Amino acid sequence: ATPTAWTITSQTIPGLEDGAPNFGRYQTRVRGAKEVLGQVPVSCMLEEITTPGEGQIKALITVAGNPVLSTPGGDKLDEALPNLDAMISVDLWLNETTRHADVILPGPSGLEQPHSADLLLGAAINSFARYSPPVFLREDPDAPEEWEILIRLTGLCTGTPAEDVDIAALDDGWFDYMCFTQGLDGAETRKKYGHGGPERMLDLTLRTAAFGDRYGENPDGLTLEKLKAHPDGINYGPMVPRVPEVLGTADKKIRLAPQYLLDDLPRLASRLERADDELVLVSRRHLRSNNSWLHNVGALMKGRDRCTLLIHSRDAAMRGIADGDN
Structure with missing residues (x-):
């Protein structure tokens, strides 16, 4: 807009x-x-x-x-x-x-x-x-x-x-x-x-x-x-x-593939080919905690525990992890 x-x-x-x-x-x-x-x-x-x-x-x-x-x-x-x-x-x-x-x-x-x-x-x-x-x-x-x-x-x-x-x-x-x-x-x-x-x-x-x-x-x-x-x-x-x-480009066209990204593609390709048993842990945003800003407010932290780990079922099965395990 x-x-x-x-x-x-x-x-x-x-x-x-x-x-x-x-x-x-x-x-x-x-x-x-x-x-x-x-x-x-x-x-x-x-x-x-x-x-x-x-x-x-x-x-x-x-x-x-x-x-x-x-x-x-x-x-x-x-x-x-x-x-x-x-x-x-x-x-x-x-x-x-x-x-x-x-x-x-x-x-x-x-x-x-x-x-x-x-x-x-x-x-x-x-x-x-x-x-x-x-x-x-x-x-x-x-x-x-x-x-x-x-x-x-x-x-x-x-x-x-x-x-x-x-x-x-x-x-x-x-x-x-x-x-x-x-x-x-x-x-x-x-x-x-x-x-x-x-x-x-x-x-x-x-x-x-x-x-x-x-x-x-x-x-x-x-x-x-x-x-x-x-x-x-x-x-x-x-x-x-x-x-x-x-657009700020002189030719008024969108640059989808600037050269600095193209030059870095080999590094990305090697990263994608890493071993299948390698997992990467990333954080997750929750509405109530708002990127951890509000996790000090007790009223917003009530209810079910949101400190949970989500894992793809295929990755879990490879590691002998089943839903509900402790």
Whole structure:
């Protein structure tokens, strides 16, 4: 569908503007895994923490994450995390990962924050927008918001003492960059607001997307104020064909087989030909635990035991395992 708000993740990555991404601009220190779209496999994290040498990971920040449960070799990561020089977690729970943190910074819960599902709009079957206000007021109105915590951590990573990080300046700087991507002057656009933070950014992305008012150019267009007046959301209709519009390739064609994938096919083929008696254990998502985020909430964990192992009947039979065995 045509999104009612754009996200920064939908913008062209600097250095890849030509539409033909050159993957592998750098490689990981230990394994030499190639970068793809600015990221490397999370399976590399353990070895980057435990392998000495220049560039060794000495500090870690997690945000509502539990890599001890969700990454390959999590048991080994569990052993490695205490050896970090510093670990900070932004989380509401003491879990398998955050128990190793030197500092846990609890932000507001999901029910104490406003919400807009802008990250999902590009994959929706209708072009819709919805804003949900907080369900509960926070007990301490002076407690920092989650976005303020994250900005302070960003400044901390630059070497600035946490107490000296200028949250408003960094927030304004990021807003100005978002304005720049839309052909707007950030300083002038900021004059239209009496506040900063996520709602200012949401208003910008709504106003400059397909159905927005473009700050008055389209008087009937969408704004955050208009969206708030429709608590059930606004639906602009079903998805329409738009592949040529969103393609970043110069020839407007989809690249199904980029060269970097073709070059790696022999490794995949050898992996597929591994011995039949080799099994791979993978984690599974459950609605109630939501990737382990909610497995600390007792009310959601009631009922049947979901800590189960699923195995194909053929693989089970080869190993003498029958349904119901202990």
